[in-house]
Amino acid sequence: MRVPTGLQRREHQLTRRMASWDSPAARGLLPAVEEAAEHTKLWWAAALVMAVKGGRRGRRAAASGVLAMAVAELLSNGVAKQLVERRRPPAEWIPHGDVEDRPDSSSFPSGHTAAAMAFTTAVAASWPWVGAACAVPTVLVAVERVHSGAHYPSDVAAGAVIGGLATALVRMTPRLLLRRRG
Template sequence: MRVLTDLRDDDHRLARWVASWRSDCARRALPAVEEAAQHTKLWWGAAGVLYATGPRGRRAAAAGLASMAVAEVVSNGVLKHMWHRRRPPKEWISHEEVHDRPDSSSFPSGHTSAGVAFSAAVAAVWPWAGAVCAVPAAMVAAERVHTGAHYPSDVVAGAAIGLTAAAFVHRALHRAIRLLR
């Protein structure tokens, strides 16, 4: 039980530290990336760009969108309804973004699961493009803690869901291709 208490305390300390970042770059860049990621707009846009690059891009876009859909169902459709966790206290956030937090459960981070699922699935098809997509995915994850929408453990759980969704879709696509041959 002591280990869980220590983990929770570390999670809270890290959340307060990230929320207290005073960097102008963080204050400008993170909200812009998060706004683009609202309702998965960023990942749909990235899929459109990938699609336009040719057959490899179309495969990467399809894998990314399928993985994102799986991650969204698991994180937002199932887990958020199973576990209710309050958002970090508003007093921990020393900037104006504290009022833009959702009312749903904090666990897990759906934004993170979608971004990681999309990026990891794209990387499995086209590593360079996946690496490019991973940059805004990491920024979205940091922003979710910086604005007090999530604890770091919510973001870690979201990333794990995203990676699992990408692996599941990758495996399912390979099986489907083998069956079609």
């Protein structure tokens, strides 16, 4: 993927700045967020808690979140990553040792961010307060993907857009199907 020079320079600056964030909070919290977000474990756990503790509203929010997350993963990992080949940020941009444990797949877009955003926006549409609570780990996932050197900021932004689009698609589909039947 060819990135315009101006954007590439800004991404280099922002990636280096985010990756060099070396506070005790970053060292403790971001690796835990990465582990929880792997294979969407965090979102499946949230959905389970919502379904068990949230009654009908919780089950609806959980189902909507999981469905939107699945669509986002299909769009980001199954479609976009196959169409756009982009290398991960160069290891020399990342001043810590986490760069050895990066995926081999295309950097564009961030599938973790797409899944997180889709889950959160779908839940927020059904249950706003819980969606707001889910937004905190969603932002942390996005920050972690750049901090660890797994993605460029634009990969994360694209993942967020895909996640939002997946939620919109999931929310529109029943209405479109009903309109078509009638």
